[in-house]
Amino acid sequence: MSEFIYLTFDGLSRGLVYAAFALALVLIWRAARIVNFAQGAMAVSAVYVAYSVTNATGSYWLGFAAALLAGLALGVTVERVVMRFVDHSSPLNGVVVALGLVLILQGVLGIVYGNEFLPFSTPFSRDAFEVGGVAMLSRYDLFVIAAVGSVVIALTLLFTRTAIGLRMRAAAFAPDVSRLLGVSVGGMLTLGWALAAAVGSLAGILVVPTELGVHPTAMDVVFVSAFAAAVVGGLDSPIGAVVGGLIVGVLLSYVSGYIDVTVAPMAVLALLVVVLLGRPGGLFSSSKARVA
Amino acid sequence: MSGALLQVEGLTAGYGAAPVLHEVDLTVQPGEIVAVLGANGAGKTTLLRTLSGLVKCTHGRVLLDGDDLAGTKVEHLVRRGIAHVPEGRGVVTELTVDENLRLGGLWRRDRADARVALDEVYDLFPSLAQRRTFAGHQLSGGERQMLALGRALIGRPRLLLLDEPSLGLAPKVTRHIMTLLRDLRARTGLAVLLVEQNVRSALSIADEGVVLALGRVVVRNRASVLRDDADLRHAYLGF
Ligand SMILES: Nc1ncnc2c1ncn2[C@@H]1O[C@H](COP(=O)(O)OP(=O)(O)O)[C@@H](O)[C@H]1O
Numbered sequence: 001m002s003e004f005i006y007l008t009f010d011g012l013s014r015g016l017v018y019a020a021f022a023l024a025l026v027l028i029w030r031a032a033r034i035v036n037f038a039q040g041a042m043a044v045s046a047v048y049v050a051y052s053v054t055n056a057t058g059s060y061w062l063g064f065a066a067a068l069l070a071g072l073a074l075g076v077t078v079e080r081v082v083m084r085f086v087d088h089s090s091p092l093n094g095v096v097v098a099l100g101l102v103l104i105l106q107g108v109l110g111i112v113y114g115n116e117f118l119p120f121s122t123p124f125s126r127d128a129f130e131v132g133g134v135a136m137l138s139r140y141d142l143f144v145i146a147a148v149g150s151v152v153i154a155l156t157l158l159f160t161r162t163a164i165g166l167r168m169r170a171a172a173f174a175p176d177v178s179r180l181l182g183v184s185v186g187g188m189l190t191l192g193w194a195l196a197a198a199v200g201s202l203a204g205i206l207v208v209p210t211e212l213g214v215h216p217t218a219m220d221v222v223f224v225s226a227f228a229a230a231v232v233g234g235l236d237s238p239i240g241a242v243v244g245g246l247i248v249g250v251l252l253s254y255v256s257g258y259i260d261v262t263v264a265p266m267a268v269l270a271l272l273v274v275v276l277l278g279r280p281g282g283l284f285s286s287s288k289a290r291v292a
Numbered sequence: 293m294s295g296a297l298l299q300v301e302g303l304t305a306g307y308g309a310a311p312v313l314h315e316v317d318l319t320v321q322p323g324e325i326v327a328v329l330g331a332n333g334a335g336k337t338t339l340l341r342t343l344s345g346l347v348k349c350t351h352g353r354v355l356l357d358g359d360d361l362a363g364t365k366v367e368h369l370v371r372r373g374i375a376h377v378p379e380g381r382g383v384v385t386e387l388t389v390d391e392n393l394r395l396g397g398l399w400r401r402d403r404a405d406a407r408v409a410l411d412e413v414y415d416l417f418p419s420l421a422q423r424r425t426f427a428g429h430q431l432s433g434g435e436r437q438m439l440a441l442g443r444a445l446i447g448r449p450r451l452l453l454l455d456e457p458s459l460g461l462a463p464k465v466t467r468h469i470m471t472l473l474r475d476l477r478a479r480t481g482l483a484v485l486l487v488e489q490n491v492r493s494a495l496s497i498a499d500e501g502v503v504l505a506l507g508r509v510v511v512r513n514r515a516s517v518l519r520d521d522a523d524l525r526h527a528y529l530g531f
């Protein structure tokens with residue numbers, strides 16, 4: 001029983017990171033109808049920025065802030081310099097360009113920082129508190145919960161309560177109409193990429209220190225889990241991304257804990273198959289199917 | 293033609309190599325209702341989309357108050373007083389009625405007046421006021437047309453580009469909308485470029501009529517003349 005509780009909490013806390021990363025995928029999908037396969041590499045780039053800043057200043061928090069800013073800047077750059085010029089008449093074009101970006105970013109990071117895992121420590125202890133003899137959450141888990149929770153709340157408020165959020169939604173749903181109503185659709189697209197990349201960077205900086213360390217490919221496995229989470233939730237749905245992230249996190253935790261880590265990828269695949277057979281649009285897809 | 297609100301000169305535009313519109317000339321005076329008539333595929337929608345800049349023109353000019361609009365971005369037109377209600381109405385179906393309407397006023401500096409205008413639209417269309425939180429896709433065709441029209445009015449435009457407002461609507465609803473346009477013009481001096489296949493209802497409120505055929509202006513005359521010219525109606529308008 002105590003192992004079950006521990007695995008559940010551990011899964012939920014990892015799941016939150018997947019949720020954040022899936023949320024970033026959903027943000028870009030909603031804004032641009034692109035699955036951003038470069039998001040892992042972009043997030044890792046931001047984590048390297050954090051690594052450099054933290055090493056130079058000795059402050060985790062300056063590094064943390066730098067990662068978020070680097071994420072914003074990278075999102076703007078990727079949209080303005082690359083994605084804007086991709087012919088989106090076929091959805092495959094964006095995917096191919098994103099994969100190209102992965103190669104470029106990982107190549108450059110490897111040249112600059114080398115291809116080994118660099119240590120990056122967490123600002124809080126990762127030892128789990130024990131409640132009644134059962135290990136539950138660590139201080140770091142609480143930090144992850146607070147960070148991802150704040151982002152989810154902030155994004156929800158942004159999209160539902162602010163004029164900018166209304167513009168962003170309208171621009172994504174109906175670009176021509178939005179332009180006729182005075183919305184700078186291009187600007188909203190850039191903003192969407194910037195926000196998504198910042199959220200992706202947050203996920204990166206939260207998860208990388210809990211694994212082997214900083215490496216050009218450090219987010220590859222997380223990307224796969226988060227992509228599965230986003231698809232399970234329905235690529236269009238922010239709530240779906242969060243719920244999908246938690247489901248994938250807990251599933252991976254149980255499978256790794258009770259069976260074996262090596263089975264985890266298969267479990268994710270099985271989950272995808274089951275969900276997509278039952279609800280092809282994902283758990284939280286809106287009634288109206290949208291085709292890319 | 294000094295003092296024209298909108299002046300279109302030799303407009304040629306299209307989507308690919310072959311133009312859809314050929315040398316279209318057109319004038320809208322302040323407070324005037326001009327009907328653009330023509331069969332399906334004549335280029336009416338393309339004309340409005342070119343005026344808004346959604347389709348690029350290859351030749352010719354569009355002047356608003358005498359200024360060439362060539363360098364004006366689509367999203368800035370609304371600030372110049374042009375509201376375009378596209379074909380199929382352009383309600384953002386994923387957003388609620390209230391969100392659609394607020395979207396129409398977001399560009400405005402005068403926040404207070406944008407709110408006043410919003411209330412005016414709800415007064416004008418009580419059925420929208422009862423459905424503020426409904427999503428666009430939950431509305432009937434008539435309600436969507438009212439929503440699109442109301443949303444345009446929140447910008448207090450001087451010129452309304454209306455693309456087939458009567459499409460798919462019951463005759464009663466169409467009459468309601470035509471009456472409303474006439475009232476708005478009388479009350480606010482709104483000018484309307486009204487694209488219609490429903491020739492009777494369009495000519496019932498228009499001052500001028502322009503007939504497009506295969507992307508060319510083939511007839512331009514007073515609406516009253518067009519209404520009474522049986523030969524012309526048979527030749528181009530099919531009634
Ligand atoms: N997006 C488009 N791409 C290519 N051709 C188009 C497009 N839209 C319309 N056309 C063509 O332009 C011509 C005029 O269409 P349109 O302006 O929609 O006419 P109307 O509104 O009078 O029915 C038609 O021959 C149509 O096939």
Ligand SMILES: [Mg+2]
Binds near residue numbers: 337338379
């Ligand atoms: Mg048309």
